[in-house]
Amino acid sequence: MKTALVPISFVLNGRPVQAEVEPRALLVHHLREDHRLVGAHVGCDTSQCGACAVLLNGRAVKACTLLAVQADGADIVTIEGVAGPDGLHPVQEALHRHHGLQCGFCTPGMVICAIDMLATEESLDESTIRHGLAGNICRCTGYQTIVDAIAEVAASGTKGA
Ligand code: FES
Numbered sequence: 001m002k003t004a005l006v007p008i009s010f011v012l013n014g015r016p017v018q019a020e021v022e023p024r025a026l027l028v029h030h031l032r033e034d035h036r037l038v039g040a041h042v043g044c045d046t047s048q049c050g051a052c053a054v055l056l057n058g059r060a061v062k063a064c065t066l067l068a069v070q071a072d073g074a075d076i077v078t079i080e081g082v083a084g085p086d087g088l089h090p091v092q093e094a095l096h097r098h099h100g101l102q103c104g105f106c107t108p109g110m111v112i113c114a115i116d117m118l119a120t121e122e123s124l125d126e127s128t129i130r131h132g133l134a135g136n137i138c139r140c141t142g143y144q145t146i147v148d149a150i151a152e153v154a155a156s157g158t159k160g161a
C-alpha cells in the first residue's frame with residue numbers, strides 16, 4: 001500500500017514553499033531531492049558530522065535528525081540562502097580569506113553553525129567557538145583556520161544572519 005503524503009508549507013530561503021512529503025522523509029532528503037538544494041550534505045548516518053546543518057527559525061539544526069514534516073510552518077535557511085544581495089555572508093568571506101576549507105564538504109554546516117553562534121553567543125572566544133563546533137566534523141583542515149575565520153567575524157561585531 002502506498003504511504004499517504006503529508007502536505008507541508010514553510011519558508012525556504014525567504015520564499016514560501018509547499019510540498020507533499022512522506023511522513024518518514026528526512027528534512028535533509030526533502031531539501032536535496034525535492035528542492036534541489038544540495039548544499040546540505042549527508043556525511044554520516046549517525047547524526048555526528050554536522051554537514052547537513054540548516055537554520056530552522058534561526059537556530060542551527062542537523063537536517064538529518066528532523067523529519068520534513070517538522071519543517072511545516074518554519075523558516076528554513078540552507079547554505080544556498082545565506083549570501084545576501086551584495087555577495088557572500090561575512091562568515092563565507094572569512095573562511096575564504098583564512099583558507100578555512102579544503103574539500104568543502106563540511107563547509108555548509110560550518111557556516112550555518114557559525115551563523116547560529118554569532119547570533120546567540122554573547123561573546124565568541126576561541127574556546128567558545130571550538131565548543132560550538134563540537135557537532136561539526138572536518139576531515140581536512142585541522143579546524144584552526146575555521147576557528148580563526150569565525151573569531152575574525154565575531155571580532156568585527158557581525159551578529160548572525
Ligand atoms: Fe547529519 Fe551527518 S548527515 S549529522
Ligand code: FES
Binds near residue numbers: 137141
Ligand atoms: Fe574537507 Fe572540511 S574541508 S571535510
